[in-house]
Amino acid sequence: MSALPSVLITGASTGIGAVYADRFARRGHDLILAARDLTRLNALAARLRQDYGVAVDVVPTDLNVPAALGRLEALLHNDERIGVLINNAGAAGTGGFLDQSPDQVAQLIGLNITALARLSAAVAPRFAAAGRGAIVNVGSVVGLAPELGMTVYGATKAFVLFLSQGLQLELGPKGVYVQAVLPSATRTEIWERSGKDIDALPAVMEVDDLVDAALAGYDRREPVTIPPLHDAGQWEAFEAARTAMLPNFMQSQPAPRYRAAA
Numbered sequence: 579m580s581a582l583p584s585v586l587i588t589g590a591s592t593g594i595g596a597v598y599a600d601r602f603a604r605r606g607h608d609l610i611l612a613a614r615d616l617t618r619l620n621a622l623a624a625r626l627r628q629d630y631g632v633a634v635d636v637v638p639t640d641l642n643v644p645a646a647l648g649r650l651e652a653l654l655h656n657d658e659r660i661g662v663l664i665n666n667a668g669a670a671g672t673g674g675f676l677d678q679s680p681d682q683v684a685q686l687i688g689l690n691i692t693a694l695a696r697l698s699a700a701v702a703p704r705f706a707a708a709g710r711g712a713i714v715n716v717g718s719v720v721g722l723a724p725e726l727g728m729t730v731y732g733a734t735k736a737f738v739l740f741l742s743q744g745l746q747l748e749l750g751p752k753g754v755y756v757q758a759v760l761p762s763a764t765r766t767e768i769w770e771r772s773g774k775d776i777d778a779l780p781a782v783m784e785v786d787d788l789v790d791a792a793l794a795g796y797d798r799r800e801p802v803t804i805p806p807l808h809d810a811g812q813w814e815a816f817e818a819a820r821t822a823m824l825p826n827f828m829q830s831q832p833a834p835r836y837r838a839a840a
Contacts, residue, residue, distance in 0.1 A: 583661020583711070584633075586610040586654060588641065588697070591618035593766035594716060595666040597789040599626060599634075602662070608633040610660065612650055613667070614640050641667055641693035642685055651700035658708075663701050665694045666716045668734075675729045683730050690734035695741060702749060709753035714796065715742045719762045719804065735760075739802070746801045755799055759792040762806040781806075 585602045589595040591613035599609055603626040611619050616638040623634040637653070639646045654660060671678055671686045678686075698713055705711030720726050721735030742758035749756055763782045788805055795803030807813060 582607045584608040584610060584657070584659040585662040585664060586612065586650075586660050587664040587666055588612045588639070588650075588693075589667030591615040591622060594761070594764065594785055594789060595664070596622055597785050598664050598666060601789055601793055603630040603632045603634070606630070606632065607662070608635075608659070610635045610637060610653070612637045612639040612641075614638065642688045647693055647696060651696055654697060654701040655704060658704070660701070661705075661710065662712045662714070663697060664714045664716070665697060665738075666714075667693065668716065670728065670731045674727065678730060686730050687734060690731070691737050694738060698741070698745065702745065702754065705754045706749055706752040711753075712755040712757070712796070713742075713745065713749075714757045714759060714792075717742070717758050717760050719760045719806065721760070743801060750801075757792075757796055757800060758802045759795070760802065760804045761788050761792075764788045 582605070585598075585607045587595050587598050587602075587609065590599050590609075590611035592615070595611075595613065599611055599622060603609055609623075609626065609632060611623060611634060613619055616636070619636045619638065623636050626632060626634050637650065639650055641647050641650070654663060668690045669686055671682060675683075694715060698715070701711070702713065705713070715738050717738035718732070718735040720728050720732040721737075721739050724732055726732065739758050739760065742756050745754075746756040761783065765782050765784055783806060791805035792803050795805075802813070804813060
């Protein structure tokens with residue numbers, strides 16, 4: 579058993595989650611891998627055990643099934659070996675808002691928001707009580723860009739960013755690190771599942787590059803890591819403009835532009 583904390587990764591069977599598993603195993607962490615595809619999970623676990631000599635547990639889980647989600651919540655709440663949660667599982671959905679049924683919208687929200695928030699809520703009190711631990715939430719730059727047209731997906735990723743920033747403010751002083759990772763288009767199966775041609779996109783990042791960049795931000799304890807954004811000053815200016823508005827939100831009277839003409 580590793581002296582390092584175990585890492586629980588959702589959506590671990592392929593793509594970003596599988597590369598996170600490889601990188602943390604390389605660092606010597608034991609792993610708990612959760613995803614729907616048991617065959618892929620078992621194959622990945624076998625390779626990581628052989629390559630790195632770490633312990634790897636496999637938990638087949640559909641996060642849109644309440645009982646399965648509940649089992650993962652209980653594991654996070656009770657297993658004190660787990661010191662890092664990687665909330666990576668997610669889906670993009672197909673088509674625009676008018677193409678998506680209420681059930682499809684609910685499924686997208688259930689996976690990208692509800693499951694992520696519940697897993698974070700299951701583990702955060704234990705981390706805070708221990709004064710250590712890390713929660714990594716994989717969001718997307720789409721959460722900052724309604725112009726990209728992925729309305730529900732983008733809204734779920736805006737939630738992920740807000741939740742992560744709020745948790746960092748709340749839990750950071752208690753010794754818990756929370757990171758939001760915001761990829762742009764990355765070469766994963768999410769595109770095929772959403773019916774989009776990844777080769778038609780103007781720029782696509784490879785998964786290894788994305789995760790290695792995210793881990794560089796993790797090691798620096800960045801609250802928000804945006805691997806495709808080359809000009810860090812743009813994010814800093816965005817955050818400065820946002821925080822400059824905070825005192826101006828707290829007004830008792832409407833702004834003059836909203837007052838009815840006399």
